[in-house]
Amino acid sequence: xxxxxxxxxxxxHFIPVSIQTAAAVQHMNEMLDEPTRGxxxxxxxxxxxxxxxxxxxxxxxxxxxxxxxxxxxxxxxxDVGKKIAIVGPSGSGKSTLLNLILRLYMPDEGKVTIDxxxxxxxxxxxxxxxxxxxxxxNMLFNMSIRExxxxxxxxxxxxxxxxxxxxxxxxRYIMGLPDKYDTQVGERGDTLSGGxxxxxxxxxxxxxxxxxxxxxxxxxxxxxxxxxxxxxTLFKLAEGRTMISSTHRLTSVVEMDEIIxxxxxxxxxxGSHAELLALGGTYRELWDxxxxxxxxxxxxxxxxxx
Ligand code: ATP
Numbered sequence: 001x002x003x004x005x006x007x008x009x010x011x012x013h014f015i016p017v018s019i020q021t022a023a024a025v026q027h028m029n030e031m032l033d034e035p036t037r038g039x040x041x042x043x044x045x046x047x048x049x050x051x052x053x054x055x056x057x058x059x060x061x062x063x064x065x066x067x068x069x070x071x072x073x074x075x076x077x078x079d080v081g082k083k084i085a086i087v088g089p090s091g092s093g094k095s096t097l098l099n100l101i102l103r104l105y106m107p108d109e110g111k112v113t114i115d116x117x118x119x120x121x122x123x124x125x126x127x128x129x130x131x132x133x134x135x136x137x138n139m140l141f142n143m144s145i146r147e148x149x150x151x152x153x154x155x156x157x158x159x160x161x162x163x164x165x166x167x168x169x170x171x172r173y174i175m176g177l178p179d180k181y182d183t184q185v186g187e188r189g190d191t192l193s194g195g196x197x198x199x200x201x202x203x204x205x206x207x208x209x210x211x212x213x214x215x216x217x218x219x220x221x222x223x224x225x226x227x228x229x230x231x232x233t234l235f236k237l238a239e240g241r242t243m244i245s246s247t248h249r250l251t252s253v254v255e256m257d258e259i260i261x262x263x264x265x266x267x268x269x270x271g272s273h274a275e276l277l278a279l280g281g282t283y284r285e286l287w288d289x290x291x292x293x294x295x296x297x298x299x300x301x302x303x304x305x306x
Pocket of ligand 1: 063064070088089093095096097246
């Protein structure tokens with residue numbers, strides 16, 4: 001429960017404040033750790049664009065109620081325009097890296113910079129205007145599909161919503177529904193399959209036309225066939241953007257431009273899939289283990305049809 005609530009709470013940062021007044025939503029906000037996130041400095045400038053790189057400069061970070069730092073003096077430079085995977089053992093801090101890029105939390109030491117500018121120094125709104133994020137659990141609200149997609153960008157036109165749905169490759173499915181874009185999504189989106197929910201979440205992300213697309217285990221809850229289909233869509237959407245994907249499902253990272261392996265609070269390996277396999281280190285180990293898990297899963301996997 002904690003984990004799901006935590007993820008939902010994070011989704012709220014990307015939902016317009018006007019909708020956040022619902023009582024349920026307020027409850028979720030209360031679960032957030034306000035003090036760790038911090039607000040804008042007076043007269044903070046805007047971040048105009050994300051042009052060259054996103055960097056971690058000797059970042060140490062620890063959650064308030066945890067015993068040891070998750071990231072320990074970690075340095076990492078991510079080039080804009082690439083498809084990058086963040087992998088590592090469970091609990092190694094993959095999601096934490098994304099949280100820091102989004103300024104959902106701030107480093108205890110060191111800094112996260114974009115094109116050399118400390119992201120603490122710019123307005124949070126301008127920082128996030130360049131970004132969109134797709135989580136493993138994405139909250140769908142009890143309203144129409146159109147409105148659910150529009151949550152990604154306040155004031156998006158109907159055309160923009162349709163365009164985003166086309167890019168997320170869910171438009172045809174929506175047009176096949178009796179009420180099309182006016183179809184009410186049931187509470188928790190129960191009427192849609194896991195893959196369809198994720199595609200709506202992708203449409204919600206892409207309607208923002210983000211230059212940085214962050215994926216936090218975005219396809220990990222899906223069966224392998226659905227996952228592969230979604231990854232194909234995401235790869236197309238990554239063209240001309242930066243895609244940073246935190247995942248423990250390694251099949252989805254094989255074709256990434258770069259794979260970053262974190263463990264023990266540090267970056268321990270980085271390279272392409274082929275390079276890291278040849279290196280014979282932690283990635284190789286994760287890959288070999290994953291092969292075994294995947295084979296096990298296949299035996300009793302239930303198809304989660306799209
Ligand atoms: P997984 O692969 O299991 O999703 P991860 O690599 O994404 O893990 P994180 O979610 O970044 O790892 O978590 C890193 C560590 O910080 C874990 O030990 C986790 O339990 C802890 N942690 C994560 N979020 C919080 C939080 N909000 N408060 C306290 N501890 C947290």
